[in-house]
Amino acid sequence: MTLLGRMILGTIRDLAPVVLVVLFFQVVVLQQPVARLLPLAEGTLLVVAGLILLVYGLELALFPLGETLANALAQRGSVWFLVSFAFLLGFGTTFAEPALTAVANEAANAAAQTGAIVDSPDARASYAFGLRFVVALSVGAGLTLGVMRIVLGWSLPLMVLGGYALVFLITFVAPPEVVGIAYDSGGVTTSVVTVPLVTALGIGLASSLAGRNPMSDGFGTIALVLLAPMIFVMAYGVLLAWI
Amino acid sequence: MDLIREVVASLGGTAADVLPVALFMVFFQAVVLRQKVAHLKTLLVGLAFVTIGLALLLLGVDKALFQAGRMMVEQLSPPHAHDASSHPDWWSFHLIYLFAFCIAFAAALAEPALLAIAQRVNEISGGAINTWGLRLAAALGVAMGVALGCIRIVSGVPLHWCIAGIFAIILVQTFTAPRSILPLAYDSGGVSTTVVTVPVVAALGLGLAEIMPTRNPLLDGFGLIAFACLFPVVTVLGYAQIASLLERRWLRRQANTASTDDSQED
Numbered sequence: 001m002t003l004l005g006r007m008i009l010g011t012i013r014d015l016a017p018v019v020l021v022v023l024f025f026q027v028v029v030l031q032q033p034v035a036r037l038l039p040l041a042e043g044t045l046l047v048v049a050g051l052i053l054l055v056y057g058l059e060l061a062l063f064p065l066g067e068t069l070a071n072a073l074a075q076r077g078s079v080w081f082l083v084s085f086a087f088l089l090g091f092g093t094t095f096a097e098p099a100l101t102a103v104a105n106e107a108a109n110a111a112a113q114t115g116a117i118v119d120s121p122d123a124r125a126s127y128a129f130g131l132r133f134v135v136a137l138s139v140g141a142g143l144t145l146g147v148m149r150i151v152l153g154w155s156l157p158l159m160v161l162g163g164y165a166l167v168f169l170i171t172f173v174a175p176p177e178v179v180g181i182a183y184d185s186g187g188v189t190t191s192v193v194t195v196p197l198v199t200a201l202g203i204g205l206a207s208s209l210a211g212r213n214p215m216s217d218g219f220g221t222i223a224l225v226l227l228a229p230m231i232f233v234m235a236y237g238v239l240l241a242w243i
Numbered sequence: 244m245d246l247i248r249e250v251v252a253s254l255g256g257t258a259a260d261v262l263p264v265a266l267f268m269v270f271f272q273a274v275v276l277r278q279k280v281a282h283l284k285t286l287l288v289g290l291a292f293v294t295i296g297l298a299l300l301l302l303g304v305d306k307a308l309f310q311a312g313r314m315m316v317e318q319l320s321p322p323h324a325h326d327a328s329s330h331p332d333w334w335s336f337h338l339i340y341l342f343a344f345c346i347a348f349a350a351a352l353a354e355p356a357l358l359a360i361a362q363r364v365n366e367i368s369g370g371a372i373n374t375w376g377l378r379l380a381a382a383l384g385v386a387m388g389v390a391l392g393c394i395r396i397v398s399g400v401p402l403h404w405c406i407a408g409i410f411a412i413i414l415v416q417t418f419t420a421p422r423s424i425l426p427l428a429y430d431s432g433g434v435s436t437t438v439v440t441v442p443v444v445a446a447l448g449l450g451l452a453e454i455m456p457t458r459n460p461l462l463d464g465f466g467l468i469a470f471a472c473l474f475p476v477v478t479v480l481g482y483a484q485i486a487s488l489l490e491r492r493w494l495r496r497q498a499n500t501a502s503t504d505d506s507q508e509d
Contacts, residue, residue: 061289
């Protein structure tokens with residue numbers, strides 16, 4: 001009961017700045033009545049309840065699940081198992097991600113309006129499907145690279161900096177309507193479920209391998225998962241423009 | 244009654260989000276690795292909490308944060324913004340930048356993924372990395388990124404040049420920051436932009452694109468999330484640099500006082 005009480009208090013404290021910012025702008029900057037904000041109260045209560053359950057559930061289920069799996073995989077000692085697991089986890093969870101489906105449909109509408117593809121339901125559906133497939137593929141690739149980096153000890157700064165240099169270079173040849181979507185697609189794919197899971201996997205792997213430190217080797221996979229979709233989506237745009 | 248129906252609909256969506264992940268991991272452990280799944284009951288309870296919590300949170304974010312963002316952007320925009328003939332002066336939107344900064348900072352502080360990771364980092368580093376320090380640094384990064392992203396949408400500077408500029412800062416910091424913090428810092432962008440920050444940022448981008456008829460929302464409305472993802476890397480690296488600088492100065496002072504003590508004793 002005390003744990004629950006502390007969590008409720010913690011959540012309210014975490015959310016207070018958001019409420020204060022909105023109140024401040026409504027009352028002090030805009031000098032509008034506070035009553036106009038009342039319709040938002042219901043949603044705010046839902047946010048508080050949701051945050052409490054979510055953070056508690058993450059601690060209870062996703063962190064232990066990710067770390068026991070990482071330990072089991074490390075004990076197996078098979079890089080092939082590890083790599084196929086990482087790829088399937090990245091590909092599967094991203095392809096099923098509702099946020100990505102919504103963004104892909106929006107991007108298809110945008111492409112149809114600018115004339116990049118034919119404006120028909122079929123063409124839009126296949127464009128959206130292709131985009132989802134490419135993003136899922138890239139998240140799988142990013143996760144695989146991240147896991148291989150931890151096992152083989154590759155240099156993360158080199159991978160991340162090289163990746164961003166590549167993003168910058170592809171921007172010049174990519175069709176303009178795909179650039180914005182590509183840049184945002186990385187952020188869209190990192191959800192509140194995958195981030196703790198991937199982090200737990202990295203920490204578990206780094207702590208069960210000899211010569212690896214969970215602090216300096218366990219992190220970094222999210223960065224690669226963020227980067228890969230930017231490169232893949234722009235490459236997809238270049239490829240479509242060529243065909 | 245409407246609320247219950249909405250919660251149920253939202254639950255369906257999050258179950259579709261969470262269950263495939265959970266099933267895949269349990270399948271991999273039980274069938275491929277042939278291991279007993281430990282603490283199955285706790286795991287199921289935890290997953291139920293995650294699913295229900297996420298459903299309530301998404302619904303609440305949509306009803307409160309997203310709406311508040313749209314409302315505020317519309318009210319804070321200068322009166323001549325809707326006029327398509329005049330090119331808006333970027334400074335006339337300064338209240339929106341200020342609001343974007345404040346709301347993004349507050350949203351990132353409420354971000355559950357950032358909280359969970361910061362607590363984990365504190366445990367792993369043996370308390371060397373402070374939970375609040377990391378959260379504040381990352382939130383400051385999201386806030387600065389989103390404010391700059393809004394300025395970019397209004398002023399129309401090409402996205403890739405802004406990203407290249409931030410990238411150049413990160414490049415310099417990579418060579419000067421303590422090496423052990425680099426992986427965590429690179430990750431901090433993705434960690435701070437999940438379930439609370441992304442809808443707030445999306446509301447700001449949509450609101451801005453709507454009130455600015457001279458901009459093409461397809462080409463200019465995007466890119467805010469990229470800013471919010473990249474800038475925390477700069478601030479978290481900066482936080483680590485300042486912390487290590489202060490620590491070195493403190494150590495030097497300790498060494499100095501120790502040596503003067505020694506000489507007095509002689």
